[in-house]
Amino acid sequence: MTVVGGAAGARTPGGPTKVLVVEDEPAIAQAIARRLSAEGWAVEAVGDGLAGVEAAARLVPDVVVLDVMLPGIDGLEVCRRIQAERPVPVLMLTARDDETDMLIGLGVGADDYMTKPFSMRELVARTKALLRRTERAARSVELSAAEAPTPPLVIGDVSIDRAQRRVVRHGEEVHLTPTEFDLLVALATSPRTVLTRERLLAEVWDWIDASGTRTVDSHVKALRRKLGADLIRTVHGVGYAFEPAEGGPTGPDQP
Numbered sequence: 001m002t003v004v005g006g007a008a009g010a011r012t013p014g015g016p017t018k019v020l021v022v023e024d025e026p027a028i029a030q031a032i033a034r035r036l037s038a039e040g041w042a043v044e045a046v047g048d049g050l051a052g053v054e055a056a057a058r059l060v061p062d063v064v065v066l067d068v069m070l071p072g073i074d075g076l077e078v079c080r081r082i083q084a085e086r087p088v089p090v091l092m093l094t095a096r097d098d099e100t101d102m103l104i105g106l107g108v109g110a111d112d113y114m115t116k117p118f119s120m121r122e123l124v125a126r127t128k129a130l131l132r133r134t135e136r137a138a139r140s141v142e143l144s145a146a147e148a149p150t151p152p153l154v155i156g157d158v159s160i161d162r163a164q165r166r167v168v169r170h171g172e173e174v175h176l177t178p179t180e181f182d183l184l185v186a187l188a189t190s191p192r193t194v195l196t197r198e199r200l201l202a203e204v205w206d207w208i209d210a211s212g213t214r215t216v217d218s219h220v221k222a223l224r225r226k227l228g229a230d231l232i233r234t235v236h237g238v239g240y241a242f243e244p245a246e247g248g249p250t251g252p253d254q255p
Helices: 028-035 049-059 076-083 099-107 122-144 177-188 197-204 210-227
Strands: 002-004 016-021 042-046 063-067 090-094 112-115 153-155 158-161 168-169 173-174 232-235 237-244 250-252
Touching: 002 210, 016 028, 016 049, 028 063, 028 122, 042 049, 049 063, 049 076, 063 076, 063 122, 076 090, 076 099, 090 122, 099 210, 112 122, 112 210, 122 177, 122 197, 122 232, 153 177, 158 177, 177 197, 177 210, 177 237, 197 210, 210 232, 210 237
Parallel strands: 016 042, 016 063, 063 090, 090 112
Antiparallel strands: 002 042, 153 158, 153 250, 158 168, 168 173, 232 237
């Protein structure tokens, strides 16, 4: 186990951002830890799955950089166990450019993924984007709690409660990851309007590099698996549009 840039333990108010790196290749782990610690973050790196789960419970990180292929238990199981204890943004690293693996990773709670080899510049940018989205979501929840209740957004047979971050379709709650929820809201607030991949990447991920557009595609596929393939239309070469069922209500639910 390697600790770089700060000690483990509970984060103190105003303290440094804490990052957990779970990577079994020492050279890659050290390179990631050095680069992230250069941002002023407290970084801890561990080399196997069980150590990653234990470190997450002890460190209470603000973000996790997690390799898929690990000794002991793999990264997918590590992500599942970490998210079961406490929701935390996870950036998964995979050596295979396999969409099935990516969808499985998103399904167990990962927020984003990168395929090896990757640039450290992009790793830092995506980690910062994850942290910004987490902070933005937390502020939104705080503001919602302080203000008058916001009625759910009801579009067709889908109800989206932005204050409580809950989604219901056909009368049943659908459990989405934080990123999936933000993507759905971005699409649903402009129903039947085609949003480009680049626009979605900027609005949802705070990431403006076109190299990340496959991330959008994978998250859309994950949304379709959970909500149904009929809700999101693909406009080839452009982006996606939210298509509510014809004849259903569209707009905020009125009390």
